[in-house]
Amino acid sequence: MTNNRPLHLFANVTAVTTLGLIFAGALVTSTGSGLSVPDWPNTYGRFMFAFPWSDMVGGIIFEHSHRMIASVVGLLTAVLAVWIWRSDARAWVRWLGWAALAAVIVQGVLGGLTVLFLLPTPISVLHGALAQTFFLIAITLAYVTSREFFQTGRIPVSGGAHHRLRRWAWAALGLVYLQLLIGAVMRHTGSGLAFTDFPLTGGALWPSFGPAAMEQVNWAHWQLGLAEATRGQMMIHFLHRLTALAASIAIVGLALNLWRNPEIDRRLKMMGAVSVVLLLVQISLGAATVLTLRQYLITSGHVWNGAALLGWSYLLVLRLLRHYALEPAPARLQVLAPEGVPAA
Amino acid sequence: MKYTMRYLSLLAVLGGSMLWGQGSISGQVKMVGSGPPLRAIKMDADPVCSAAHTKPVYPETVTVAEDGSLANVIISITAGLEGQTFATPTAVVVLDQSGCQYLPHVWGVMAGQTLEIRNSDATMHNIHSQSKVNRAFNIAMPKVIKKKNQVFKKAEAPFKIKCDVHPWMVTWGAVFDHPFFAVTDAAGGYSLENVPAGTYTVQAWHESSKRLPAQTQTVTVTDGAAAGLDFTFTPVRRRK
Numbered sequence: 001m002t003n004n005r006p007l008h009l010f011a012n013v014t015a016v017t018t019l020g021l022i023f024a025g026a027l028v029t030s031t032g033s034g035l036s037v038p039d040w041p042n043t044y045g046r047f048m049f050a051f052p053w054s055d056m057v058g059g060i061i062f063e064h065s066h067r068m069i070a071s072v073v074g075l076l077t078a079v080l081a082v083w084i085w086r087s088d089a090r091a092w093v094r095w096l097g098w099a100a101l102a103a104v105i106v107q108g109v110l111g112g113l114t115v116l117f118l119l120p121t122p123i124s125v126l127h128g129a130l131a132q133t134f135f136l137i138a139i140t141l142a143y144v145t146s147r148e149f150f151q152t153g154r155i156p157v158s159g160g161a162h163h164r165l166r167r168w169a170w171a172a173l174g175l176v177y178l179q180l181l182i183g184a185v186m187r188h189t190g191s192g193l194a195f196t197d198f199p200l201t202g203g204a205l206w207p208s209f210g211p212a213a214m215e216q217v218n219w220a221h222w223q224l225g226l227a228e229a230t231r232g233q234m235m236i237h238f239l240h241r242l243t244a245l246a247a248s249i250a251i252v253g254l255a256l257n258l259w260r261n262p263e264i265d266r267r268l269k270m271m272g273a274v275s276v277v278l279l280l281v282q283i284s285l286g287a288a289t290v291l292t293l294r295q296y297l298i299t300s301g302h303v304w305n306g307a308a309l310l311g312w313s314y315l316l317v318l319r320l321l322r323h324y325a326l327e328p329a330p331a332r333l334q335v336l337a338p339e340g341v342p343a344a
Numbered sequence: 345m346k347y348t349m350r351y352l353s354l355l356a357v358l359g360g361s362m363l364w365g366q367g368s369i370s371g372q373v374k375m376v377g378s379g380p381p382l383r384a385i386k387m388d389a390d391p392v393c394s395a396a397h398t399k400p401v402y403p404e405t406v407t408v409a410e411d412g413s414l415a416n417v418i419i420s421i422t423a424g425l426e427g428q429t430f431a432t433p434t435a436v437v438v439l440d441q442s443g444c445q446y447l448p449h450v451w452g453v454m455a456g457q458t459l460e461i462r463n464s465d466a467t468m469h470n471i472h473s474q475s476k477v478n479r480a481f482n483i484a485m486p487k488v489i490k491k492k493n494q495v496f497k498k499a500e501a502p503f504k505i506k507c508d509v510h511p512w513m514v515t516w517g518a519v520f521d522h523p524f525f526a527v528t529d530a531a532g533g534y535s536l537e538n539v540p541a542g543t544y545t546v547q548a549w550h551e552s553s554k555r556l557p558a559q560t561q562t563v564t565v566t567d568g569a570a571a572g573l574d575f576t577f578t579p580v581r582r583r584k
């Protein structure tokens with residue numbers, strides 16, 4: 001069996017467009033424009049695509065264009081699902097195509113609900129998290145339709161190294177995903193500027209959340225003209241920084257393990273190295289978000305690069321799972337196979 | 345202030361209060377120290393907004409004059425009126441959107457009174473009310489719609505209303521179940537007219553409610569007299 005190249009290309013386009021949409025969505029949140037268009041599915045009472053360009057001002061630029069790009073992604077996903085259904089023989093892939101379509105529809109409805117219910121925090125968080133989860137589904141569809149996926153031979157990796165690699169890879173992916181969830185909660189509870197210093201947090205390596213320390217932070221906020229933070233906001237903010245550290249360790253650990261393992265091919269080694277670069281960019285953008293007091297392009301860049309890092313870590317896991325097999329068990333174990341004939 | 349005065353004077357006839365006579369409460373609100381530094385608002389995201397101003401526009405979060413006079417403080421009676429009911433004024437309170445700013449920045453209405461929201465700008469606005477006692481809402485105000493009426497049915501402590509098209513646009517409103525409230529003007533002054541004779545708790549509220557927390561004082565109003573009541577705000581800094 002070989003792959004369907006146009007289908008694979010189309011799946012790639014869908015995934016890449018989704019990544020673009022994530023930036024457009026992040027701009028909406030970062031500029032606080034989520035409610036600049038009070039109605040949905042219409043825009044100021046007009047059918048979305050009939051809304052005049054000249055009325056696209058201020059926050060409407062971000063919110064309205066986000067909705068339009070989202071429609072494009074919705075359309076691409078629908079075409080992709082139908083195409084897969086008609087041309088792919090694997091039942092689970094067809095099923096995945098429909099799952100992608102369902103996810104994008106739920107995502108669109110959640111977007112609409114944030115508008116109609118005036119941005120309730122749980123719905124906004126869910127919309128932010130499902131956006132990137134949908135991105136992962138799109139990456140899955142792109143990968144399972146790729147030529148690489150159809151290549152049969154798997155590269156053996158010796159037992160211990162194999163387990164270690166898998167563990168690092170899952171840890172990196174899991175922690176980046178967790179970091180996305182914490183980041184989304186932070187963003188939609190207005191906790192992004194609960195602390196305004198970096199690398200220290202509230203002037204300390206481990207901030208105190210006692211009344212005196214909080215007052216010190218909040219007095220500075222008043223003088224800067226920023227909203228004052230509650231203890232909960234400070235805690236979620238600090239948690240994001242702690243998880244960043246844990247995720248960094250996992251990503252660097254994974255990259256080193258890939259790099260040092262002679263059984264791993266160059267491509268995967270490079271993927272590990274690139275994830276470290278993405279991590280460095282991510283931390284710099286996170287720091288810049290805080291230090292520029294949430295300049296909207298930088299903040300959106302942080303969300304966007306975060307999505308790229310998540311997608312990249314995910315692809316790395318997919319390749320690792322698909323491509324590298326545990327080295328065949330040693331011969332003396334084969335003796336125990338019921339109808340087995342000892343190899344030597 | 346101007347608006348408040350206008351409809352308060354319309355309320356000269358107040359049910360039973362005539363029996364015991366009425367007076368007024370007036371005074372001045374000052375602030376000691378300074379508020380946060382204000383950075384000029386960048387309005388270039390909407391050319392209509394930036395074209396409306398020749399001079400830089402600053403946020404009105406803490407509007408304090410050189411001599412300490414504090415504007416935009418809501419003064420209202422919070423206790424002493426129990427058991428009395430008051431007619432809802434028929435005059436409307438106007439909240440204008442002009443030059444991509446809310447005029448006035450702070451206002452009050454009586455429950456049931458009409459808030460007339462105007463759009464004097466040739467651009468789009470949305471009015472997003474973060475009220476809690478009264479249902480929160482978000483309504484569209486495209487440039488062709490120049491006026492929309494809104495009525496808040498229940499009394500509610502001050503809440504924010506904002507425009508998400510122009511994120512710098514913020515206004516604070518409060519809803520009362522009586523007509524004795526006012527907002528301080530640029531000189532920090534206010535006055536509550538036609539207050540039935542009696543003893544009251546009067547509150548002064550500022551939107552920076554964490555650092556300039558609301559204060560109350562007690563005052564007695566006697567028939568035909570003007571009671572004076574001043575307030576001074578100092579940013580609180582909690583030390584151990």
Ligand code: HEM
Nearest residue numbers: 022025026028029034070073107108111112114124128131
């Ligand atoms: C394919 C579908 C969609 C995707 C992938 C998507 C993605 C995103 C992303 C990544 C964000 C930023 C979240 C964050 O920063 O936490 C966002 C925000 C937002 N999206 Fe979507 N979106 C989609 C569809 C829609 C639709 C159809 C609407 C309809 C109105 C919508 C309305 C919004 C709003 C209002 C926000 C701002 C939320 C807030 O500030 O709390 N989205 N979107």
Ligand code: HEM
Nearest residue numbers: 128179180183184187192244247282283286287289303306
């Ligand atoms: C592994 C590293 C990191 C990852 C993967 C990551 C990921 C994310 C994501 C995905 C979001 C947005 C979630 C959403 O709403 O969709 C976010 C928000 C945020 N991150 Fe990070 N982050 C990392 C490290 C950091 C660091 C080191 C800082 C520095 C303090 C930081 C500061 C922030 C802030 C302030 C926000 C909220 C922005 C706002 O209020 O709008 N992040 N992060």
